[in-house]
Structures are given as C-alpha cells and as structure tokens.
Amino acid sequence: MTINNIIQTLRYIDIDGETTQYILEQIGMDEQMAIQLATKYPKVVQEHLNELETNKYEDTADKLLGISDDWGYSDIKEHLKWLINNPNEIADGYDKSVFKTSNIDAIMNEVRIRL
DSSP states (O other), X not given: OOHHHHHHHHHHTTOOHHHHHHHXXXXXXXXXXXXHHHHHOHHHHHHHHHHHHHHHHHHHXXXXXXXXXXXXXXXXXXXXXXXXXXXXGOOTTSOGGGOSGGGHHHHHHHHHHHO
C-alpha cells in the first residue's frame, strides 16, 4: 500500500483529529508530530497555550467564588494567598499548578470580572 492509498483511505473514512492522534500514538510518531506542528505553526500553538492558561484562571476564579456567597474581592484574594502558602489545603478539583504567587493578578482579574 502506498502513502497515497493510505491518505485516500483516511479521507474516505472521514477520520477525525482524535483518531489521527491515536494512530500517531500507536506508530510512535505523536511527539515528533507535535514538534513538527509547533515548529510550523508557532503562533497557533502559543495562542492555544495562552487560552488554556486563561481557562485555568477562569476555572479557579469560579471555584473560589463558590466558597462563600458572603465573600468579596478582598476575602477571596486573602484566601487565594493563604492557599498558595498552604498547598496541602487545596481541595481536590482545583488545578494546583495555578496556585503560584505569579498568577494572583490573573486569577483575581477573573474574579473581578465575575463579581
């Protein structure tokens, strides 16, 4: 079977992205493809990574706002700082990678938007 036959077959079965990823993983080419795509489309990759980071901040802000209806901006910020200083107290369900001093402003900006 030639490369062109394989491409035609994949087009015929209307393969989706997840299946393509699975095939690449099965043949051991997923990391190589990631590098090639990141090299070819660096802006797209960076935009997507920025979006993922923003989503983490939004999710964290939503969870912090759900702790107490009585809490205002300063209460939430104080609690966020406490969690950063006491990482063992961070509840399950939070993305613990977000709890860094350098992320306080980004998280609190999302809190401000939602208040």
